[in-house]
Amino acid sequence: MVDYSQIESRLAMLEKLPSLNPENSIPMALEKAGFSRRDFMKWAGAMTAFLALPASFTPMVARAAELADRLPVVWLHMAECTGCSESLLRSDTPTIDSLIFDYISLEYHETVMAAAGWQAEENLENAIKKYKGQYVLMVEGGIPCGEKEHYLTIGPHGKSGYELAKMASEDAYAILAIGTCSSFGGIQAARPNPSNAQPLNKVTNKTVINVPGCPPSEKNIVGNVLQLLLFKELPALDVYNRPKWAYGLRIHDLCERRGHFDAGEFVQSFGDEGAKNGYCLYKVGCKGPYTFNNCSRERFNQHTSWPIQAGHGCIGCSEPNFWDTMGPFEEPMASHKFDTVFGMGADSVSDKIGIGVLTLTGVAIAAHAVIASMKKNEE
Numbered sequence: 251m252v253d254y255s256q257i258e259s260r261l262a263m264l265e266k267l268p269s270l271n272p273e274n275s276i277p278m279a280l281e282k283a284g285f286s287r288r289d290f291m292k293w294a295g296a297m298t299a300f301l302a303l304p305a306s307f308t309p310m311v312a313r314a315a316e317l318a319d320r321l322p323v324v325w326l327h328m329a330e331c332t333g334c335s336e337s338l339l340r341s342d343t344p345t346i347d348s349l350i351f352d353y354i355s356l357e358y359h360e361t362v363m364a365a366a367g368w369q370a371e372e373n374l375e376n377a378i379k380k381y382k383g384q385y386v387l388m389v390e391g392g393i394p395c396g397e398k399e400h401y402l403t404i405g406p407h408g409k410s411g412y413e414l415a416k417m418a419s420e421d422a423y424a425i426l427a428i429g430t431c432s433s434f435g436g437i438q439a440a441r442p443n444p445s446n447a448q449p450l451n452k453v454t455n456k457t458v459i460n461v462p463g464c465p466p467s468e469k470n471i472v473g474n475v476l477q478l479l480l481f482k483e484l485p486a487l488d489v490y491n492r493p494k495w496a497y498g499l500r501i502h503d504l505c506e507r508r509g510h511f512d513a514g515e516f517v518q519s520f521g522d523e524g525a526k527n528g529y530c531l532y533k534v535g536c537k538g539p540y541t542f543n544n545c546s547r548e549r550f551n552q553h554t555s556w557p558i559q560a561g562h563g564c565i566g567c568s569e570p571n572f573w574d575t576m577g578p579f580e581e582p583m584a585s586h587k588f589d590t591v592f593g594m595g596a597d598s599v600s601d602k603i604g605i606g607v608l609t610l611t612g613v614a615i616a617a618h619a620v621i622a623s624m625k626k627n628e629e
Contacts, residue, residue, distance in 0.1 A: 330391030536563025
């Protein structure tokens with residue numbers, strides 16, 4: 251049962267706190283960007299559904315979003331390409347999600363802050379001290395560990411990324427691994443992993459909310475912030491610590507080409523007639539049946555498109571070790587050995603484990619593709 255009074259009292263308490271950026275509040279930013287109250291409430295309603303909450307939560311989700319600038323955020327960059335930050339910051343037409351992210355109180359973020367060198371390091375130390383136990387830590391990138399720890403050194407004191415991430419994790423109110431590199435090690439951790447890059451959860455004993463993707467959707471980031479504001483607790487997580495509301499379904503489940511898969515209509519090679527007709531991309535390597543994410547529902551570039559719509563299959567970037575286990579990216583999984591490829595991520599439900607089930611799922615998908623294709627050819 252949801253305790254509405256508890257959430258109301260929490261929001262009322264947040265409302266009494268001073269805005270961390272009083273000159274740039276979220277309501278002011280939305281108004282300046284041309285979003286009406288109606289636009290904002292429509293967004294809040296969509297976000298409520300997105301978080302799998304009852305429709306009656308819409309006003310509370312709206313209030314939580316307006317109060318998001320009361321939540322201090324420390325964002326660390328480890329071994330990565332900054333693509334996760336760039337995808338949020340370089341939007342040509344800001345969405346409500348990206349504006350809320352922009353006006354959350356980013357106490358430390360190397361890409362956007364003016365400070366550098368000694369001043370930047372001092373800002374980080376001061377933010378951790380000032381907001382001890384209150385700030386949300388967001389980390390982008392894999393972290394070199396062990397003997398390779400100093401492959402990543404940051405700042406004038408030459409501290410290792412491992413050292414900084416560990417220090418920031420100790421006093422964080424909540425910890426989010428942003429992107430696949432921070433969640434699972436990413437490309438940096440691909441075999442033979444020369445830098446011994448590791449995911450954030452190898453640095454701290456605290457629970458880390460993984461928000462994988464290359465990059466993840468801005469809604470998947472903002473949604474977790476709203477969850478923390480509303481409930482002051484972590485969302486329900488799957489076996490890989492991904493929020494179920496965002497990563498509970500496979501790409502395949504809601505894919506716009508799913509009907510073609512069921513009908514046995516497949517692209518055989520890029521540029522063929524099937525590709526022109528929008529047929530299923532499974533035979534040219536789509537990993538949608540084995541990948542848990544909401545790309546097919548959320549999309550990218552102001553929600554206009556996503557890789558499968560653009561004509562290339564999913565590469566499974568939100569799954570652990572995707573660089574090693576999902577490649578070659580333009581070949582179907584049916585040609586791979588199931589025991590070395592699947593790990594524990596291709597089940598029909600993301601929070602169940604069992605290599606036997608995974609293998610059967612993979613075989614069933616491959617078999618369906620073959621049988622459906624044969625029936626289509628007979629017709």
